[in-house]
Amino acid sequence: PDEDSADAEPQLGDEEWTVPVSIGTPPQGFKLDLDTGSSDLWVFSTLLSKEEVNGQSLYDPNKSTTAAKMTGYTWDCHYGDGSFSSGYIYQDTVTIGGVTVAKQPVEVAKTVAPQFTQDTALDGLVGLGFWTINTAEPKKQKTFFENAAPNLEKGLFTADLKHEAPGSYNFGWIDENAHASNITYADVDSSDGYWMWTSPGYAVGDAKGINKTAIRGITDTGTTLLLLPDDVVDTYYGQVDGATWAEEWSGYVFDCNTTVPDFSFAVDNGTAKVTVPGEYLNYAENGDGTCYGGIQSDYGVGFSIFGDIAIKSAFVVFDQQNLKLGWASK
Numbered sequence: 001p002d003e004d005s006a007d008a009e010p011q012l013g014d015e016e017w018t019v020p021v022s023i024g025t026p027p028q029g030f031k032l033d034l035d036t037g038s039s040d041l042w043v044f045s046t047l048l049s050k051e052e053v054n055g056q057s058l059y060d061p062n063k064s065t066t067a068a069k070m071t072g073y074t075w076d077c078h079y080g081d082g083s084f085s086s087g088y089i090y091q092d093t094v095t096i097g098g099v100t101v102a103k104q105p106v107e108v109a110k111t112v113a114p115q116f117t118q119d120t121a122l123d124g125l126v127g128l129g130f131w132t133i134n135t136a137e138p139k140k141q142k143t144f145f146e147n148a149a150p151n152l153e154k155g156l157f158t159a160d161l162k163h164e165a166p167g168s169y170n171f172g173w174i175d176e177n178a179h180a181s182n183i184t185y186a187d188v189d190s191s192d193g194y195w196m197w198t199s200p201g202y203a204v205g206d207a208k209g210i211n212k213t214a215i216r217g218i219t220d221t222g223t224t225l226l227l228l229p230d231d232v233v234d235t236y237y238g239q240v241d242g243a244t245w246a247e248e249w250s251g252y253v254f255d256c257n258t259t260v261p262d263f264s265f266a267v268d269n270g271t272a273k274v275t276v277p278g279e280y281l282n283y284a285e286n287g288d289g290t291c292y293g294g295i296q297s298d299y300g301v302g303f304s305i306f307g308d309i310a311i312k313s314a315f316v317v318f319d320q321q322n323l324k325l326g327w328a329s330k
């Protein structure tokens, strides 16, 4: 297979993974976050006021001989954590992991939220969701992958994120050496523009059977944690000594010395499952001796979110051609 692979560098304690992306001619280099939970490719740009920039690399379309302004087009993103970004749109040549798309809509930021200004590890996002939630006006634009897929061997990409170590994204092929077990596939419902699927159940710790309860959620590399239904979250923390829901942290916390159990979610009819090691589920120190759990409630979102904590526990296949999501141990 054509070696279309992008190394993903873990940033900020596994809060996000960025990959090197080239835009324009001559190529301008950026560190962008490949994000299956959104569908806009946007980058910090020379249009931003200097107060909104904090060391990020800035795309300058005027310095690219292949840039072409999409006159009259704008974009405006709002993310689940309240962050936002907006601006204008140029078409330009984009290369990620050996895959090049000419005339890719590149959304240049004129405004970014403080969360992005403060995130010095990231120069922008590459949305890998479906075009139906792209925010470009007056016409929605296709994602980098949707534009690249027709020229790839297979209409899929894979995510192999690792705990505190570089991971990788591959475009168009499955690296059989990157996963240990068979890949089990679930149907994807893309009607909301996300990689939405339903896990048939879960298990806490080394429990053999699974609690059969449908967990409908999106597989979102742009979300750090694993956000699940309240009944699942309560069952999990019922098995974590001293865990409590802390108002001041708006989430479940426990003493940092607590041993937290694994969490497994089933794929397909429950024959296969992905196990998230307890180590990943002690996500961060609060600074007062308590630690913040990697599993939290999905209350208010409307669906669950299998974020990076789940994704880095598996080898994941995003099969856009067949609308399938594949999970394998590694």
Ligand SMILES: O=C(Cc1ccccc1)Nn1cnc2ccccc21
Pocket (backbone or CB within 6 Å): 035, 037, 038, 079, 080, 081, 083, 220, 221, 222, 223, 301, 305
């Ligand atoms: O926004 C979310 C989570 C979410 C919440 C509610 C509905 C749908 C998804 N993830 N995400 C995906 N890309 C992001 C970029 C920044 C912040 C959060 C980001």
